[in-house]
Amino acid sequence: MTLVALAAAGVLLGRSGDTPGTPNTAPPAAGLDPTAREAAVVDAGDFDRDPDSGIARPKSLRGTRTDGGLALDGDGHFLPTIDARRLFDYFLTASGEVSDAELAARVRQEIARRLAAEPAREATALFERYLAYRERVRALAATDVPDLDDLETRLATLIALRREMLGPRAADAFFAEEEADARRMLDARRIADDDSLSVEERAARVEEIFAAAEADLPPEVRAARATARLATTVRDAEAEIRAGGGGDAEVTAMRERLAGPEAAARLAELDQRRNAWQGRVAAFRAARARIQEDATLAPEARAAAIGRLFDESFTPTERRRVEALDRIAAEPATP
Numbered sequence: 001m002t003l004v005a006l007a008a009a010g011v012l013l014g015r016s017g018d019t020p021g022t023p024n025t026a027p028p029a030a031g032l033d034p035t036a037r038e039a040a041v042v043d044a045g046d047f048d049r050d051p052d053s054g055i056a057r058p059k060s061l062r063g064t065r066t067d068g069g070l071a072l073d074g075d076g077h078f079l080p081t082i083d084a085r086r087l088f089d090y091f092l093t094a095s096g097e098v099s100d101a102e103l104a105a106r107v108r109q110e111i112a113r114r115l116a117a118e119p120a121r122e123a124t125a126l127f128e129r130y131l132a133y134r135e136r137v138r139a140l141a142a143t144d145v146p147d148l149d150d151l152e153t154r155l156a157t158l159i160a161l162r163r164e165m166l167g168p169r170a171a172d173a174f175f176a177e178e179e180a181d182a183r184r185m186l187d188a189r190r191i192a193d194d195d196s197l198s199v200e201e202r203a204a205r206v207e208e209i210f211a212a213a214e215a216d217l218p219p220e221v222r223a224a225r226a227t228a229r230l231a232t233t234v235r236d237a238e239a240e241i242r243a244g245g246g247g248d249a250e251v252t253a254m255r256e257r258l259a260g261p262e263a264a265a266r267l268a269e270l271d272q273r274r275n276a277w278q279g280r281v282a283a284f285r286a287a288r289a290r291i292q293e294d295a296t297l298a299p300e301a302r303a304a305a306i307g308r309l310f311d312e313s314f315t316p317t318e319r320r321r322v323e324a325l326d327r328i329a330a331e332p333a334t335p
Helices: 002-012 082-092 100-114 117-141 148-166 168-192 199-213 219-243 248-259 261-292 299-313 316-330
Strands: none
Touching: 082 100, 082 117, 082 168, 100 117, 117 148, 117 168, 148 168, 168 199, 199 219, 199 248, 219 248, 248 261, 261 299, 261 316, 299 316
């Protein structure tokens, strides 16, 4: 479950909100006061400038609508919601383009524009705590995530840190859904690492974990996510079979059991195309190496011969792909 591990790591490293300007499609925070209301705000017509100051926005935010929102409870006090975090993160995504102080000032300005004095003070106080929380998370994110136990510890640490710095109410509003996602990912990875289960049992149990959480999603979205998870399971199962000395027949049988005969046939065809491509690249590189090692050729003749070899071996699109692979191979390994 390599992808599950990476996704879990992303959640546990305190990822930011959505892309700037994307619509808010998240469900309302659990326990939201039914009398809560969105804070009134006049939409800005010029998305490239702040509505009050007229100051140009950072390039990454130009042409976008301000994401998120601020809500009030029935008594007119600021109410922490996931939309408040989206609003904060919308402006903070421009970190690196402008100074941290300017970004913070922009958020405070937006809060003051939307809220009356008292709820604005409450929202600003939470924003300041959120900034401090993000600083703490940066230090945590700089450490490696080597194994499942570390991910479990990372999640527990983040949960405690969020409630310490933001308070239980705001921490739940900001991160409850994200933490539930992380728990599901860790459960899925635990299943993937369970050697006592067959490949089919692992796939079924992983789907059970996500089925309830995705029950309210549109059918096509559920199907797409299930297909992606199945693809990961098939890849992991194939790696296990190959590592154990298994051959193509065992891989095909596994694919048919998990994905069905038609999908197994498509995967086999993909394997053939991939192997053929890798064979062509290997043959080209061997021929190129012989040209490069030919001491009888002048540098200009050597370059011309390699150019002809490229033209004879690949289409222009394929040549760009090989050149990209060469650049990647030439990059120094990350320590």
